[in-house]
Amino acid sequence: MRPEIELLVGYLAKTGQKVTRQRLLVAERFLAAEGHLSAEELYHVMLDEGTKVGLATVYRSLKTLVAAGLAQERRFPDGAARYEAVFGEPLHDHLVCTECGAIMEMPNPCVDRLYQMAQAEHGFVATSHRLVITGRCAACSQR
Ligand SMILES: [Zn+2]
Ligand SMILES: [Zn+2]
CATH class of the missing domain: 1.10.10.10 (Winged helix-like DNA-binding domain superfamily/Winged helix DNA-binding domain)
Structure with missing residues (x-):
């Protein structure tokens, strides 16, 4: 199992x-x-x-x-x-192409750092966050 x-x-x-x-x-x-x-x-x-x-x-x-x-x-x-x-x-954020709908994953060291700050400064144990970066993927931006 x-x-x-x-x-x-x-x-x-x-x-x-x-x-x-x-x-x-x-x-x-x-x-x-x-x-x-x-x-x-x-x-x-x-x-x-x-x-x-x-x-x-x-x-x-x-x-x-x-x-x-x-x-x-x-x-x-x-x-x-x-x-x-x-x-x-591993924690990651998402890049979403508004032209073709592709969803890509990108590790985000800044978010790791934010989670650490939340813990260190507020004693807060972060378990999730929301961040989606939208735009055009490499292929669509060349078209
Ligand atoms: Zn695209
Ligand atoms: Zn994902």
Whole structure:
């Protein structure tokens, strides 16, 4: 079992929620996927692979993964909520191309520094932040 799945099962038990096969299937497929998926995209990936699952279950399972601290919800300019796995992933921010919609990741040492300052100056343990840089990607800016 992936360590994330163990954490999820632990979280569900702790919060008195049922561990259903469907939920685990969604979690496993999500964790195996790269990048930034919306609920609809994950749903279609699973349907295409022949996994029977409802869109509402995919939505709920993703929300649960967020609540369990295993995923983060991101809002990009296209408006859809997108999810990415965060367990064991380095902090990064996102560059979103407004022409082609490409989403790129960029490590952000300034944010690491801000988290340290929040802790040092306010005793605040930061767990997330919002920053999306929009513009044109290299390919689009050459067109
Ligand atoms: Zn582009
Ligand atoms: Zn990302």
